Amino acid sequence: MKNRLKVLRAERDWSQAELAGRLDVSRQAVNAIETGKHDPSLPLAFRIARLFDMRIEEIFDDEL
């Protein structure tokens, strides 16, 4: 699934490790989500949306 995580992270000048820390997941998890190789679980998708103060569908798009 495509997503805007990398762009959102870059806008805040966060490293993958910093974002991983904020989400309480491994850096590898952030990398896998950003590259579209791993789809986050629903709870993690909600955590990501809350962190960026956005709705899930504004970050993740299965039609992109």
Add this chain to the structure above:
Amino acid sequence: MTDPNLGSDPGPGEARLRQRQRVQVITMFAAAALAGGIGFLTGYFDQGDGNLLLGDWNKLKLSPALAVLIAALSITVFLIVPIQNMRKADDYQREVSLVAFTGGFFAVTAGFPVWAALYAGGFVPPPHAFGVFAIAYVAMLASFLYARWKI
């Protein structure tokens, strides 16, 4: 734009993540050391003619106390530690682990009948429990590495 809350001091999430990763690394090294200990104890104190690696493990003979110790260590290494690590795993690590476990499962369900058939044809020695165990573990490791590379 840098978040002023980050700086050089890690936030609570990062600190928790680092702590969890430290524990996972320590746990893995401890499990590897325990597994090595099991191998050493089994090989050094074996009073019979058995060999865990060559298949005649049923000829192993250990003192009852040592047998119980090795059984307890095996439960720790092959059951408690993996369960603890799974409980601490995040989304991504769970997906990688799922691929690894699936690889181990298919290797055994396919590997045993293949081995048995090849034995019946006179190609290989008869199947034995440690061999099947080793197939599962090697397949899990290979599947884990494949998943880390692909995902």
